[in-house]
Amino acid sequence: MTYQKTVPMRIFRWVGVALVIFFTAFPVAFLFASAFKHPAEIFAFPPSLIFRPTLRNFLDLPAEAPTFYLSLRNSAVVAITASVLTVILAVPAGYALSRYRRRFLQASAFFMLLVRMYPPIVLTVPLFPVFSAVGLVDNLLALILLYSALFVSLCTWLMKVYMDEVPVELEEAATIDGANSWQRLTRVILPLSVHGVVATAVFVSIFAWKEYTFAYIFTGARTQTAPVVLDLMLTPLTTVSWGPIFAASTLQLFPILVFVWLIQTYLTAGMKTGGVKQ
Numbered sequence: 001m002t003y004q005k006t007v008p009m010r011i012f013r014w015v016g017v018a019l020v021i022f023f024t025a026f027p028v029a030f031l032f033a034s035a036f037k038h039p040a041e042i043f044a045f046p047p048s049l050i051f052r053p054t055l056r057n058f059l060d061l062p063a064e065a066p067t068f069y070l071s072l073r074n075s076a077v078v079a080i081t082a083s084v085l086t087v088i089l090a091v092p093a094g095y096a097l098s099r100y101r102r103r104f105l106q107a108s109a110f111f112m113l114l115v116r117m118y119p120p121i122v123l124t125v126p127l128f129p130v131f132s133a134v135g136l137v138d139n140l141l142a143l144i145l146l147y148s149a150l151f152v153s154l155c156t157w158l159m160k161v162y163m164d165e166v167p168v169e170l171e172e173a174a175t176i177d178g179a180n181s182w183q184r185l186t187r188v189i190l191p192l193s194v195h196g197v198v199a200t201a202v203f204v205s206i207f208a209w210k211e212y213t214f215a216y217i218f219t220g221a222r223t224q225t226a227p228v229v230l231d232l233m234l235t236p237l238t239t240v241s242w243g244p245i246f247a248a249s250t251l252q253l254f255p256i257l258v259f260v261w262l263i264q265t266y267l268t269a270g271m272k273t274g275g276v277k278q
Contacts, residue, residue, distance in 0.1 A: 028253070035250040039243035057243035058251075064233065064244040067221065071229040072251065078140055078225060079208040082147040083201040089152045090200055094159025095185050099171070109160075112153030120150055124217050131218060138220030146218070147208045155200040162196025163189055202263050209256050226252045 034042045036053040061068060097109050127146075128137070136142040166189055174188050190197070212227040219228060230252065233245050 028257075031246060031253065032250055034242075034246040037243075037246075039241070042242055042246065057247035060241070061244045061247050061251075064241050065229055065248060067224060068226070068229050068233075068248050068251075070222070071224050071226045074140060074219075074223055075209055075225040075227075075252075076255075078143045078147070079205045081140075082144045082208045083204040085144060085148045086152050086155050086204045087197055087201050089148065090155035090159045091190065091197065092185065093152070093156040094163055095189060097156065097160040098163040099168075109157070112156060116150075116153045121213055124214070128217065137218055138223050140219075140223050142218045143208070143211075143215060143223075143225070146214050147204065147211065151204050151207065155204065158200050158203070159193065159196055162193040162199075166192045198263055202260060206256060206260065 033051075035057055036055070037051055038054055038056065041048060041051055131137050131142050136145075170188050170192075171184050174184050179187065210227060211225075212231065215225040215228050216231070219225065224232075226248075230245070230248055233248060234240060
């Protein structure tokens with residue numbers, strides 16, 4: 001009787017998983033396939049699953065969007081720098097929240113979460129004249145500072161959670177050996193929380209790579225990121241060139257997919273390893 005109940009439940013679960021995979025993977029598969037199709041075949045009905053791949057869309061991309069490859073470089077610079085800066089700020093802050101139980105620190109932690117709930121788009125109105133006055137408009141530094149400021153509070157809490165899992169006894173042993181706070185953080189806590197550091201960096205990198213609103217407002221022609229250029233390709237004065245758009249979208253999406261896949265494998269291995277070796 002138990003077996004008869006289990007089999008339909010397993011079938012139901014596998015069907016559910018298959019549907020989720022289909023609805024999430026189909027748009028990505030359609031994007032990648034369309035990038036290698038002739039423009040006339042992209043929206044052909046019925047769609048052809050078997051076609052002769054072509055690089056025409058990628059070859060036409062520089063003519064359709066001359067600044068696209070520059071925007072990819074800008075996106076990479078902003079994503080990498082913002083993630084590094086956020087990690088540098090979040091690691092010591094997360095350590096302080098994890099190890100020091102003081103009212104001021106706890107109040108500041110909840111204040112950071114309260115600020116994080118504030119809609120970021122509202123900040124663009126007062127920030128634009130300020131950034132313009134100090135020369136940060138049309139400057140990648142503006143995006144780096146904005147993204148780091150937006151996510152340092154949330155990333156601090158992430159680091160706190162990871163550091164809470166490290167046994168305090170390891171720090172006490174290091175203290176007996178003469179280690180100070182900085183040495184305990186860098187030589188004991190940080191190596192055992194490296195998967196949390198990677199998760200924080202990935203979180204910020206993905207947001208910075210795909211963010212559009214701040215990039216649209218605070219960048220100019222030479223500092224536009226890839227999402228802004230893709231939006232400009234979708235709003236031309238004449239017809240939309242779908243082939244180069246799919247090629248550009250593939251080039252913009254593929255690096256972050258590979259990056260997340262590689263880091264996900266690393267994170268899984270780090271979580272399985274654990275903080276204490278027997």
